[in-house]
């Protein structure tokens with residue numbers, strides 16, 4: 001078994017990762033199901049699917065479909081709930097040979113805080129990713145678009161978490177809210193987030209022109225994959241130049257990584273690490289290829305460590 005080259009090891013908000021490549025929430029199961037098809041030590045970390053206080057069946061099928069440049073999903077946060085997570089999943093985390101980040105979601109500040117506190121007491125949880133950006137559930141975007149509610153939520157979760165690092169995962173869409181994404185992110189950072197995950201899926205819809213029905217039972221869903229990649233590159237660049245370069249807050253970028261070049265672009269834009277979602281469905285061994293591509297790129301760029309390239313997009317010469 002070959003090991004990952006040390007030039008792509010990186011430090012993400014104090015968490016040492018062997019690679020900047022992370023499995024995105026909801027695309028790698030409740031823990032390490034990917035281990036059936038991928039040596040998970042090739043991943044810098046795994047983010048588990050979002051866990052809510054009560055079990056959720058999610059939306060009726062069909063809830064996933066492919067588009068020409070990615071995936072449309074309306075899973076609706078199907079998950080076993082906190083009690084089952086604590087009894088069945090938490091004890092196994094310690095055996096996973098890569099850091100485990102746990103994604104959480106809820107309907108209220110109390111929900112989020114209760115889940116975060118319970119997960120944080122499981123010492124092997126490296127980070128908690130607060131999902132305030134799910135487009136597929138009622139009120140899923142509420143906390144991520146209201147600065148007041150987000151500030152209260154992040155402060156409350158922060159007070160409940162002392163072992164794990166805290167990431168807040170935002171929606172790329174702020175249309176209809178009076179705030180920009182940077183304004184919203186600043187509230188999360190000021191309220192105690194160690195890092196930002198940019199971003200969740202883009203609200204979207206598909207229609208079957210023969211039956212004239214929406215393709216998803218939920219009618220709308222979240223678009224991910226290559227179609228959204230350039231949109232997220234811009235947001236990561238904006239966030240880095242307008243907020244995180246100054247505050248030192250780590251960014252994890254998520255959106256359409258299917259080649260090493262996509263991951264490299266995110267790093268130059270200002271991300272310390274990248275998540276892969278839709279790309280894992282198409283090729284679960286993609287992280288291995290991306291690690292190899294990034295290793296060669298770091299050497300070609302004349303750098304010893306990939307961290308030296310974070311935010312290093314050059315000025316155009318003309």
Ligand SMILES: Cc1cc2nc3c(=O)[nH]c(=O)nc-3n(C[C@H](O)[C@H](O)[C@H](O)COP(=O)(O)O)c2cc1C
Nearest residue numbers: 024025026050131200224225254255256276277278
């Ligand atoms: C099938 C599917 C399920 C997802 N479930 C979750 C989830 O439970 N929690 C969450 O925060 N994001 C979830 N996401 C969003 C991904 O974590 C990621 O932010 C998004 O897909 C963008 O990355 P990608 O373009 O590489 O897919 C899901 C995405 C997909 C495709």
